Amino acid sequence: MRGDFAQWWRHRDKSFWVWLLAVAVLLVLVINPLLRLVLASFQQPNGTFTLAYYAAAYGRVRHLDALINSLVLGASAATLCLAFGLPLAWALSRTDMPGKGLVWVSILGTFIIPPYLGAVGWMLLAGPNAGWLNRAFVALAGTDAGPFNIYSMPGLVLVTACYSFPYVFVFAKSALDLLSSEMEDAANILGAGTLRTTLSITLPLVLPAIVAAFILVFLEAIALFGTPALLALPGRFHVVTTQLWQFFEHPPRVGVAAAFAMPLLCITVLLFWVQHRITRRKGYVALTGKGGERRPVRLGRWKWPLLGYCLAVCMLSFFLPMVVICQAAFAKAWGRGFSLDNLTLRNLHFTLFENSLTRNATLHTFLYGGAAAVIALALALCLAYVVHRQLVSRRLGDVLSFVTMAPFVIPGIVLAIGFYAAYTQPPLALYGTAWILILAFATRFLPIAYANSAAAIRSINPELEDAVRILGGTRFTAIRHVVAPLLKRSLAGAFIVVFIPATRELSAAIFLYSTNTQVLSVLLFDKSDEGNFEMLASIGLILVFITVVLILAGFRLMGRDFMLRRTAA
Amino acid sequence: MSWLRSHIGLACAFLAAAAAGPLHAQMQAWEKALYEAAKSEKEFTVYTAHYTTETAANLCSAFDKKYPGVQCKFVRTTAQVAMQRFQQDLKANVAVASVFSSTDVGHFPELKKQGVLMAYRPRNLDNMVDSLKQYNDKDGYYHVTSAGLVLLSYNNSVVAEKDAPKKWTDLLDPRWKGKVSIGHPGFSGYVGTWVVEMRKLYGWDYFERLEKNSPQIGRSVNDTVTMLNAKERWVAAGPDAGTLLSRDKGNPLSVSYPEDGALLMVSPTGIPKNAPAPNAAKLFVEFLLDREAAEIQVKDRSQVVVKGVRPLLGAKAMDEIKLIRPTEEEIETGIPEVKEKFRDTFGI
Numbered sequence: 001m002r003g004d005f006a007q008w009w010r011h012r013d014k015s016f017w018v019w020l021l022a023v024a025v026l027l028v029l030v031i032n033p034l035l036r037l038v039l040a041s042f043q044q045p046n047g048t049f050t051l052a053y054y055a056a057a058y059g060r061v062r063h064l065d066a067l068i069n070s071l072v073l074g075a076s077a078a079t080l081c082l083a084f085g086l087p088l089a090w091a092l093s094r095t096d097m098p099g100k101g102l103v104w105v106s107i108l109g110t111f112i113i114p115p116y117l118g119a120v121g122w123m124l125l126a127g128p129n130a131g132w133l134n135r136a137f138v139a140l141a142g143t144d145a146g147p148f149n150i151y152s153m154p155g156l157v158l159v160t161a162c163y164s165f166p167y168v169f170v171f172a173k174s175a176l177d178l179l180s181s182e183m184e185d186a187a188n189i190l191g192a193g194t195l196r197t198t199l200s201i202t203l204p205l206v207l208p209a210i211v212a213a214f215i216l217v218f219l220e221a222i223a224l225f226g227t228p229a230l231l232a233l234p235g236r237f238h239v240v241t242t243q244l245w246q247f248f249e250h251p252p253r254v255g256v257a258a259a260f261a262m263p264l265l266c267i268t269v270l271l272f273w274v275q276h277r278i279t280r281r282k283g284y285v286a287l288t289g290k291g292g293e294r295r296p297v298r299l300g301r302w303k304w305p306l307l308g309y310c311l312a313v314c315m316l317s318f319f320l321p322m323v324v325i326c327q328a329a330f331a332k333a334w335g336r337g338f339s340l341d342n343l344t345l346r347n348l349h350f351t352l353f354e355n356s357l358t359r360n361a362t363l364h365t366f367l368y369g370g371a372a373a374v375i376a377l378a379l380a381l382c383l384a385y386v387v388h389r390q391l392v393s394r395r396l397g398d399v400l401s402f403v404t405m406a407p408f409v410i411p412g413i414v415l416a417i418g419f420y421a422a423y424t425q426p427p428l429a430l431y432g433t434a435w436i437l438i439l440a441f442a443t444r445f446l447p448i449a450y451a452n453s454a455a456a457i458r459s460i461n462p463e464l465e466d467a468v469r470i471l472g473g474t475r476f477t478a479i480r481h482v483v484a485p486l487l488k489r490s491l492a493g494a495f496i497v498v499f500i501p502a503t504r505e506l507s508a509a510i511f512l513y514s515t516n517t518q519v520l521s522v523l524l525f526d527k528s529d530e531g532n533f534e535m536l537a538s539i540g541l542i543l544v545f546i547t548v549v550l551i552l553a554g555f556r557l558m559g560r561d562f563m564l565r566r567t568a569a
Numbered sequence: 570m571s572w573l574r575s576h577i578g579l580a581c582a583f584l585a586a587a588a589a590g591p592l593h594a595q596m597q598a599w600e601k602a603l604y605e606a607a608k609s610e611k612e613f614t615v616y617t618a619h620y621t622t623e624t625a626a627n628l629c630s631a632f633d634k635k636y637p638g639v640q641c642k643f644v645r646t647t648a649q650v651a652m653q654r655f656q657q658d659l660k661a662n663v664a665v666a667s668v669f670s671s672t673d674v675g676h677f678p679e680l681k682k683q684g685v686l687m688a689y690r691p692r693n694l695d696n697m698v699d700s701l702k703q704y705n706d707k708d709g710y711y712h713v714t715s716a717g718l719v720l721l722s723y724n725n726s727v728v729a730e731k732d733a734p735k736k737w738t739d740l741l742d743p744r745w746k747g748k749v750s751i752g753h754p755g756f757s758g759y760v761g762t763w764v765v766e767m768r769k770l771y772g773w774d775y776f777e778r779l780e781k782n783s784p785q786i787g788r789s790v791n792d793t794v795t796m797l798n799a800k801e802r803w804v805a806a807g808p809d810a811g812t813l814l815s816r817d818k819g820n821p822l823s824v825s826y827p828e829d830g831a832l833l834m835v836s837p838t839g840i841p842k843n844a845p846a847p848n849a850a851k852l853f854v855e856f857l858l859d860r861e862a863a864e865i866q867v868k869d870r871s872q873v874v875v876k877g878v879r880p881l882l883g884a885k886a887m888d889e890i891k892l893i894r895p896t897e898e899e900i901e902t903g904i905p906e907v908k909e910k911f912r913d914t915f916g917i
Contacts, residue, residue: 335797510650530791532811
């Protein structure tokens with residue numbers, strides 16, 4: 001008997017336990033709050049079943065309008081994100097375009113600017129009465145009024161896309177970085193030009209990454225609260241999140257809010273089904289054991305127009321709003337506009353050196369963001385590996401994928417309340433500690449980590465691991481010596497896309513922080529609540545500056561010439 | 570070594586006693602007793618929606634300095650979030666807050682009804698501005714510790730003082746078409762109360778007519794400060810504190826106290842029954858009604874609730890202006906009504 005057991009144990013794939021642990025963690029972090037949400041939409045306080053919440057949520061034309069507006073916003077913003085993000089990703093990953101460093105840093109900067117700060121910047125740029133762009137237009141064209149109005153659906157779409165397209169960029173770029181030039185060469189040899197090759201070979205190969213990114217930005221756009229609150233309300237329309245907020249007014253109608261959030265969950269399911277249809281039964285393996293060379297595409301005379309396009313996108317998303325933010329951050333009184341006697345370093349000095357609140361908050365923000373990113377990434381990798389190497393059945397894999405992606409559409413406030421309820425009492429009394437924030441951030445951004453990891457794992461040919469296992473290595477050996485090194489660059493990208501949103505996360509943080517765990521996003525929100533734009537801008541500027549420096553330093557330390565062509569992986 | 574340590578300990582104790590001496594001498598018997606009891610509780614947490622974060626921090630550190638050995642911690646957030654957190658605490662049966670301060674007066678009758686507040690009548694109540702005393706709870710469950718105004722505000726680089734609106738109905742003048750900024754009653758208690766009061770004074774017709782002037786609608790009452798500074802809008806129904814703070818920095822903003830009355834907002838403080846540090850909480854409530862706390866608040870442009878502390882330049886004291894305010898019932902029943910009506914009239 002004992003011998004049998006020992007033999008069974010020896011042959012047993014030990015990695016099984018790791019996967020089991022990952023699934024268990026997923027249960028705790030996601031299923032629990034999700035279940036609460038669904039239950040809340042059907043359950044009266046005394047526990048009886050009711051449909052009254054659905055009647056209340058969908059019984060008004062105004063509420064339905066909000067739903068339609070959100071769908072329009074999500075679809076348009078996601079499309080615009082592709083138009084912004086894909087050419088930039090291709091240009092930076094596959095071409096010999098000049099000025100790559102500048103474009104890369106401004107995309108990074110764009111990503112770090114909290115969307116509501118960017119929205120405030122745009123209010124000043126394209127406000128219908130006094131927006132700088134409108135005033136410039138009036139001065140140049142001699143008309144009575146400028147053409148731009150940021151308080152409109154197109155305005156909202158533009159601003160939303162400006163601060164979401166980096167997701168598309170990072171996803172597409174990390175997929176493009178893995179492609180070798182051979183397949184493109186084949187097309188070239190057969191007579192296709194650069195454009196045709198790009199459209200019919202390169203883009204389809206990175207389709208999984210594009211679809212994943214599209215879904216992500218669509219969900220991000222419909223789950224965003226700050227930007228619509230700033231732009232849609234003055235534009236006199238509602239979206240789902242601003243409507244949801246109203247259900248949370250005192251006394252909060254959690255049931256109605258939960259019922260109103262259900263379409264978001266349904267849309268997520270639908271999107272995954274579509275993704276499944278698009279990408280099934282096709283091979284997207286780009287990274288095999290056969291080496292493969294990568295050469296940048298020579299653009300010739302097209303390099304300047306492409307650079308022009310890249311800079312135009314960066315202008316909209318980064319440079320123009322940054323001018324506004326800098327003006328406010330360095331102004332004694334930003335309402336007085338540009339003038340030398342209005343310049344001061346006091347705001348920045350106060351924020352950095354005099355105010356221990358902001359200093360601690362800065363430190364916490366980066367610590368928690370980093371820890372959350374590591375946790376989310378580790379968990380996401382395990383799950384993506386389990387699902388895509390089919391260590392579990394296909395159906396269970398689909399369920400796991402869905403559950404992992406679900407936190408993205410749970411309104412942050414609902415997730416926070418779920419966390420609060422679950423972790424303020426033993427056995428997991430985390431309230432008041434940094435862990436509750438870190439876990440909440442990790443859960444919130446797990447979908448991003450997962451979408452990224454899944455796309456990366458799909459692109460690696462399983463034969464590479466099979467080789468290790470045939471030669472007697474365990475699965476862990478294969479992962480450590482083959483998969484992990486191959487994924488390093490994708491993971492660096494994934495780390496950034498989780499770390500950055502975690503540093504600017506607000507809706508969960510505001511419920512879970514305590515005196516000793518203050519973070520910058522909450523401070524930023526307070527400043528906007530107080531109408532203190534000078535401090536708002538200087539905290540925002542510090543956030544952007546420190547994050548850019550940290551990330552650039554991180555890349556240096558990793559020893560990778562991240563902008564240049566990939567050497568041996 | 571131990572000799573040295575014990576002597577350092579002694580010296581420290583002596584110094585501490587010397588430093589605290591004069592303070593103790595000023596303390597009255599009840600205050601001293603409260604302080605002694607609070608010391609054994611060591612620390613306490615305040616949930617507050619009053620003040621700015623800096624003011625909250627300044628008040629806490631002033632308290633720490635006045636009463637060494639009792640550490641003040643605070644969680645500063647918006648009124649709805651503060652309430653939500655407090656309710657979650659109750660549900661989860663964890664006691665965190667020893668003091669609860671909200672800007673939404675509606676929260677307090679409800680908490681009182683829930684039976685989760687502790688009755689405590691502060692000794693320093695005599696210091697309170699007389700006109701505010703009517704807003705304290707008659708059974709002593711909560712007391713006003715902060716106040717603010719909704720008034721007319723404008724950008725003085727585009728609107729001269731003589732042209733500025735003088736009363737609420739001036740906002741309906743067609744010359745302000747496309748130039749008015751207001752908040753949303755669904756997002757701000759200040760705006761909600763203001764809408765209730767305007768309806769009381771001028772009927773809903775006021776908002777039908779205001780709509781014709783296409784005002785810009787932000788969320789919080791403080792959004793008007795941003796809009797005026799940007800010159801996107803010229804006149805507003807705005808807050809006193811936010812506008813004056815921005816003006817103190819040099820921004821071209823002014824306030825105009827409406828002839829038909831500035832809207833008074835009062836923000837009470839209560840002590841939860843399950844307060845982990847009830848004595849420290851009582852001591853803190855006393856502190857908020859003391860001159861020291863008032864002088865800290867005055868710098869941040871809060872309306873002062875303590876007698877005899879003058880506001881800074883550009884602002885008027887409460888006894889110099891006409892104040893208006895709906896009754897508690899009018900607010901309680903009115904706000905949900907006007908939110909719906911507001912949405913019907915303005916479409917959001």
